[in-house]
Amino acid sequence: MSSQRQASSAAQIPHLSPAELSYLYTSLSLPNSPIRPDGRSPTQFRPLSAETNILPGTNGSARIGFADGTQAIVGVKAEVEKTVLVSDTLDVQHEAQGTGNGEGGEGSSSAVTGGHGSWVQMSIEIPGFRDDDALPVFLSEMMRESLVGSVGVKDKSGEENMAGGLKGRLVINKRWHWRLYIDVLLLSQPLSYPLPLLSLTTHLALLSTKLPKLKSKGEEDPFFDDDWAVAEYIYPRVLGVSNTLQVRPPVTLLVISVGENVIFDPTREEIAVADAVLAISVTRDNEAGSLQPLKLLSIRTIDPPSRLTQPGIPNSENVNMLGAPAPNENVAVLNPATGEEEVPGVWRPRRGGVKRSVIAGMVKTVLKKGGVGEEVLAGLEGVEVS
Amino acid sequence: MPLDTSTTYPLTRLRLDGRRWNELRLLQAQISTNAASSGSSYLSMGNTSIMCSVHGPAEGRRGESSGSAGSSGAVVDVNVNIAGFAGVDRKRRGGGSDKTSSRIAVILRSTFQSHLHTYLYPHSTISIHVSVISADGSILAAAINACTLALVDAGIPMPGLLTGCTAGMSGSASTPKDPRHDELDPLLDLSLPEEQELPFLTVGTTTVLPVGENGMDGEEETSVALLNMDSKLHSTYIETMLAVGIDGCSQIRELLEGVIKGSNRA
Numbered sequence: 001m002s003s004q005r006q007a008s009s010a011a012q013i014p015h016l017s018p019a020e021l022s023y024l025y026t027s028l029s030l031p032n033s034p035i036r037p038d039g040r041s042p043t044q045f046r047p048l049s050a051e052t053n054i055l056p057g058t059n060g061s062a063r064i065g066f067a068d069g070t071q072a073i074v075g076v077k078a079e080v081e082k083t084v085l086v087s088d089t090l091d092v093q094h095e096a097q098g099t100g101n102g103e104g105g106e107g108s109s110s111a112v113t114g115g116h117g118s119w120v121q122m123s124i125e126i127p128g129f130r131d132d133d134a135l136p137v138f139l140s141e142m143m144r145e146s147l148v149g150s151v152g153v154k155d156k157s158g159e160e161n162m163a164g165g166l167k168g169r170l171v172i173n174k175r176w177h178w179r180l181y182i183d184v185l186l187l188s189q190p191l192s193y194p195l196p197l198l199s200l201t202t203h204l205a206l207l208s209t210k211l212p213k214l215k216s217k218g219e220e221d222p223f224f225d226d227d228w229a230v231a232e233y234i235y236p237r238v239l240g241v242s243n244t245l246q247v248r249p250p251v252t253l254l255v256i257s258v259g260e261n262v263i264f265d266p267t268r269e270e271i272a273v274a275d276a277v278l279a280i281s282v283t284r285d286n287e288a289g290s291l292q293p294l295k296l297l298s299i300r301t302i303d304p305p306s307r308l309t310q311p312g313i314p315n316s317e318n319v320n321m322l323g324a325p326a327p328n329e330n331v332a333v334l335n336p337a338t339g340e341e342e343v344p345g346v347w348r349p350r351r352g353g354v355k356r357s358v359i360a361g362m363v364k365t366v367l368k369k370g371g372v373g374e375e376v377l378a379g380l381e382g383v384e385v386s
Numbered sequence: 387m388p389l390d391t392s393t394t395y396p397l398t399r400l401r402l403d404g405r406r407w408n409e410l411r412l413l414q415a416q417i418s419t420n421a422a423s424s425g426s427s428y429l430s431m432g433n434t435s436i437m438c439s440v441h442g443p444a445e446g447r448r449g450e451s452s453g454s455a456g457s458s459g460a461v462v463d464v465n466v467n468i469a470g471f472a473g474v475d476r477k478r479r480g481g482g483s484d485k486t487s488s489r490i491a492v493i494l495r496s497t498f499q500s501h502l503h504t505y506l507y508p509h510s511t512i513s514i515h516v517s518v519i520s521a522d523g524s525i526l527a528a529a530i531n532a533c534t535l536a537l538v539d540a541g542i543p544m545p546g547l548l549t550g551c552t553a554g555m556s557g558s559a560s561t562p563k564d565p566r567h568d569e570l571d572p573l574l575d576l577s578l579p580e581e582q583e584l585p586f587l588t589v590g591t592t593t594v595l596p597v598g599e600n601g602m603d604g605e606e607e608t609s610v611a612l613l614n615m616d617s618k619l620h621s622t623y624i625e626t627m628l629a630v631g632i633d634g635c636s637q638i639r640e641l642l643e644g645v646i647k648g649s650n651r652a
Contacts, residue, residue, distance in 0.1 A: 056433070057520050058471045069422030073437075073519060075471030125467055127515045183470035185517055187437055188422040 014268050018312030018347035025273040025347065029259025037269060043365065043372050045265040048200075050383045052208040060209025060234070064201040068267070071187040072197050074205035080172070080222055081119075081179045115167030117148040119177055124184040124198065140184070143199055146250040146281035146297045147182075147206075166206075166249070169234055172222045178211060180234075192268040193302070195279055199252035203380055206249040209234045250283040250297050251376055253366060256304075257358045262365055264372055272309065276354035277302040280366050282373045294373045296363060304350055312347040391580050395556045396569055402579055403432075407556070407571045408630065410637060415531070415645045417539040423515075425540025429532040432577055433522035438532035439515050440540040443507040459504035463513040466491040466529065472521040490516075490526055494533060497590060497612045503543040512542060523578035524552045526588045526614065531638060538646055546593035548611055549638040552576045553631035554586030555623050563622035570623070572630040587615035587624075589631035593639070608636065 016024070027035040034042055046067040055061040058075040065071040122144040124136040131137075148167050170178040182205070184198050210231035212224035225231075235247050256266045256274035263270060271277060278301055285295035342348045366373040391402055400406065411432030420426035423439035430436070443460050466487040470476050477484070494514070502512070514536065516529050530550030537544065557570045576586050590612030610632065 055471065055520055057474065061471070065420075069420055071420055071422075073469075073517075075469060075519075077471045077476040079476060123470060125469070125517075127465060127467075181470060181476045183476075185467070185469050185519070187517060188420055188439055188515075189441070 014272055016269065016272060016309075018310055021273050021306075021309055022312060022345055022347035024269060025258060026345070028263065028270065028273065029261055031260060034258065034261045034263060036263070038267065040265075042261060042263045043375075045376070045379075046267075050200075050204060050380075052204050052383060059211065060205050060207070062201050062204035062208060064197060064204065066197055068192070069188065070190065070192075070194065070197055072194070072201040073185045073187065074198075074201045075183050075185075076205050076209045077181045077183070078178045078209075078211055079181070081177055083175055083177050115165075115169075115171050115177065117144075117167060119170050120144055120148050120166060120180045120182065122147075122182045122184070122202075124186070126186045126194065127189055139195060139198060142195070142279060142300060143202060143252060144182075146252060146283075147202075149250075149281075149297055166234070172214065173219050175219065176222050180209075182206075192266070193254060193271060193277070195252060195302075196254045196265065199281075200376075200380065203249045203251050204383060207233075207235055207380070248284045248377060250281045251373070251380070252279050252281045253373065253376065254278070254302075255280055255362045255366070257354055257362060260358060260361075262358070262362045264365075271305060273306050273350075274304045275306070275350050276352070276358070277304045278359070278362055280363065282366055284377060293369055294367045294371075294377075296367060299359075299363070304352065306350040307352065309347070309349050311349055314343040314346045316343075390583050391573075392557050392583060395571070399571075401573065403577060408574050408633075410551075410575045410634060411577065413531075413638065413641050415535055415642065417535050417645060417649050423536075423540075425536045425538070425542070427532050427535035427539060429528055429535060430520075431524055431528045431531075431575065433520055434518075434524055434528045435520045436525075436528050436532040437517045437519060438529070438536040440512065440533075440536045440542070441515070442512040442540075443510040443542065444513075445510060458508065460502070460507035460510045460512050462495055462499045462502065462504065463511055464491045464495040464498070464516065464533075465514065466494070466516045466518070468518040468521060468525075472518050486525075487518075490529055493526060493612070493614060494529060497530070497548070498533060498537070501544055501548050501592060501611055502537065503545070506543060512537075512540075521578065523576050523581045524588070526550065527552050527575075527590070530590050530612070531642060535642060535645065544592075546595060546606075547639050547642055548590055548592045549635045549642060550588060550590040550612065551631050551634035551638055552581070552586050552588050553627040553634060554580060554584045555619060555627060556584065559585055559619040559623045562620050563626075572623075572626045574630050574634045585615075585617035585619035585623075587613065587617075587627055587631065589613050589628060589635060591632055591635040591639075608632065 024037065036042070040046070048064055048066050050062065050064045052062045053060070054063050054073070055075050059078045060076040061074060063071065063073045122140040123131060124140045125131060126136050129136055148165070170180060172178065182202060184202060186194055186198065210233055212226070212228070213230045213232055214222060215225050216223040235249060253264065254266060255278045256263050256271060257276045258274055266274065278299055280299050281297040282294045283297055285293065365371055395401060405411070413429070413431050415427060415429040417425070417427045419428045419437065420439050423441055425440040427438050428435070429438070468477070468484070468487045494516070498514070514533055516532065518525055518529070527550035530548060534548050538547070552575055554573045554576045555570050556573055559570055573580065573584070576584065589610060591608050592611045593606045593608055595606065
């Protein structure tokens, strides 16, 4: 059974011949005006349908369906948990000796207000994979990392919103905190690399996530208002400049480069010929004095499946063509993007490696004002979160 | 306010959620919910909601289909996933899958393996993926109904709709039934709190189209395709529960037929 499970991850590479791959690569790498198989512009996304708060039994939930039929459901559940710190155990020892029963050590307070990354737990369920397979584990860690990594912002009045980011929001008091379970459910076999779908769905679910309103104060044991109508959003609805939400969960976008071109929301076929596949995490940046509306959280390279494709054979090396006169187009030229020699029209598996200027171009397209990242965040904001 | 059926039911004759003994919960269903699969469905019975997708019949994987099972007909492969957020508390599952979901998967697999006309697809696999999005009792019954809908959507031939329903008794029912003063009522379609305190069984029935000499009578024959009980109760009550369960199954069959006929898929 496990051999089939692994095969389904390799099935993400479509069965294309070297000639088809070369054709696709050539049209996608046309300087400045790539031609995509579905006629989209390089920064255009496929249509998707989204809804939030679909599961009454969760703190927040969302469903997104992509145009190719893949769907994901995310449910967020929160639990109250006792904060265990090293200094607490020391205190217990002190109390056992009868020397003191004061509050927790002052040294621990900084760690408490900051929160801890392990309080956010993420698990991804992909049909055909065990949840300890490489792909789900890698995906969940990639998404969790950018979630807990994003920190809060200070608005102009100096009052802090979400100090310490999501981690800080989970702190109730010195002794108690929330633990957030984010469960991602992919409802169909992954047709393309599922990262953008899962990331967008998680983003929406977190936006709709509410925690019950705290009634107790200070260091008391937490006690909550049982009226769900007054529950507070975990990402508070503070409107910033241009009527957009100020604090947002991060979004991870999948970007590929083909030749010098940067292409967003790639289909499975487009990923199969990509020179480089990058997962870029961004979030809204509202710090005073920042020129860009967005902040880069992380970039990760993803092993491009084009590495595993079959190479084409140029006529000069083809045994069947030995007697034929060598056509003049059969001369190897240097690919400007990769710096490798190749014959035009003959597919070569990519060996990885991408120019620095291309990566810079990718990041710039995501981050710039009115760029793709902002467009995506604005689009997600349009989804009714109620 | 007492929160169990066995103390309040004899007084009010109403169950915790306000239903009478023979009432189903609200059943909503949709087919063709997922374009990326051969057939798919969404079904909710009360607060239990399930999404199901079917892939195939497709060429079986190497190794397994070359066995004796693969050559005579299609192999049904069922995968059940109960989401971590499905229950009231978030369930922690270690490693692969938990006991409940693998039990349900085994029951579904054996039921549909014998129910579908698998002999039409030799050397192939029909894989069914069931995701329980929210669990509030009768998961097995809801999964059967969702699978049936998805299989119909995938166009896989079967003799009749296979529908499932749960039936229980309104008390522990551990002593023999007394025909003179019988205060226990059978209950239809149990929710999670009822399932946890009362004995119940899951029954799945199917209709067999009349064929042969009696075919002209037009009388459909119902047969029990699945019966599963995990709880203890006195054997004298089984007949009552079974009768109520079978009746619930035929109610559900009508609802599912409405869903299938109402969907405007070309």
